[in-house]
Amino acid sequence: MTDAEALRALMEADRWIDRVIAQRDHLPETEELATLEGQLRVEIVAIRGAEEAIAPLRAAYEEVAARAERLQRRRRELQAALAASTGGARDLSAMQHELESVAAQGDLADDETLELLGSIEERESHVERLRGDIKPKLARREELRGVVEQLRASLDDEVSSLRAARDERVREVSEPLRTRYQRAMDRVGTSGAAQIVAGRCDGCRIALAPLDLDRAKNLVDGTFMDCPSCGRVLVA
Numbered sequence: 001m002t003d004a005e006a007l008r009a010l011m012e013a014d015r016w017i018d019r020v021i022a023q024r025d026h027l028p029e030t031e032e033l034a035t036l037e038g039q040l041r042v043e044i045v046a047i048r049g050a051e052e053a054i055a056p057l058r059a060a061y062e063e064v065a066a067r068a069e070r071l072q073r074r075r076r077e078l079q080a081a082l083a084a085s086t087g088g089a090r091d092l093s094a095m096q097h098e099l100e101s102v103a104a105q106g107d108l109a110d111d112e113t114l115e116l117l118g119s120i121e122e123r124e125s126h127v128e129r130l131r132g133d134i135k136p137k138l139a140r141r142e143e144l145r146g147v148v149e150q151l152r153a154s155l156d157d158e159v160s161s162l163r164a165a166r167d168e169r170v171r172e173v174s175e176p177l178r179t180r181y182q183r184a185m186d187r188v189g190t191s192g193a194a195q196i197v198a199g200r201c202d203g204c205r206i207a208l209a210p211l212d213l214d215r216a217k218n219l220v221d222g223t224f225m226d227c228p229s230c231g232r233v234l235v236a
Contacts (some may be wrong), residue, residue, distance in 0.1 A: 003222050006172040007193050008235050010181065013166040014191035017159060024155035033144040040137055047130045054123050061116040068109035075102045177224070177233070184232045194232040204230035 001009075078099040085092055173181060185192030194203030196216055201208060206229040208216070216225055216234055224233050 001172055003174055003177055004224075004235055006169070006174070007177060007181065007224070007233065008195075010166070010169040010173055011191045011193035011195075011235060013162065013169045014185065017162045017166065018190045020155055020159050020162060024152055024159070027148060027151055029144050029148050029151065033141065033148060036137060036141055036144065040134065040141065043130065043134050043137070047127060047134065050123060050127045050130060054120060054127070057116055057120050057123065061113065061120060064109055064112045064116060068106060068113050071102050071106035071109055075099065075106055078102060180224075180226070180233055184226065184230075188230050188232060192232055193235050194227060194230070195235050201227040201230060201232065201234065203227060203232040206230070 078095055082092065082095050082099065085095065170178065181192035183192070188203065191203070194201045196202070196208065196213070199207050199213060204227060206227075208228070212225070212228055216236070219225060219236075224235065226232065227234055
């Protein structure tokens with residue numbers, strides 16, 4: 001195998017590894033998962049806010065319900081006292097007046113209790129709707145997590161296999177060409193070599209000057225020039 005062939009094989013190996021890594025790091029499922037998790041965070045905050053809004057209503061309901069019960073109890077006591085009373089007219093009138101006041105307050109407390117109970121039930125129904133709406137998204141998130149985990153594991157295995165094959169390609173490149181290649185790769189990433197395609201380095205995509213193109217065409221077999229722009233070793 002010539003140096004040019006060995007260098008091209010190494011270049012292709014590194015480019016293929018880079019493509020697989022890019023695929024692993026930019027899975028459509030990963031992007032969908034990120035978008036979905038953003039939506040879920042917003043919806044979970046909304047659910048918590050809706051749940052928290054119920055707490056003061058429940059506290060108010062319990063307070064009003066307790067007051068209504070006290071008024072109802074006092075109403076019964078007054079009714080019983082009036083029914084059994086043998087007191088004077090003034091006492092009876094006072095009890096009757098208190099009974100009417102207690103009854104009016106009790107009716108208002110009952111109305112307030114019903115209103116609060118209706119508000120609580122409405123908000124609880126809203127929370128349940130929100131929870132129902134979020135369930136399919138939670139299920140999809142778990143599904144995506146499993147898919148992403150499997151795909152990444154598969155692509156990681158592929159990268160490991162490709163890197164093992166790359167080690168073979170590296171050994172086929174002679175020194176000091178191997179050193180030149182590695183230095184260029186350390187600087188620019190992906191691969192340390194490139195080809196001239198339509199007058200451009202296909203590594204950095206920058207057009208070569210006419211003099212550089214002539215120089216590349218007239219190189220002695222087994223010799224290589226570097227791209228003047230990115231420094232990659234140019235392979236014919």
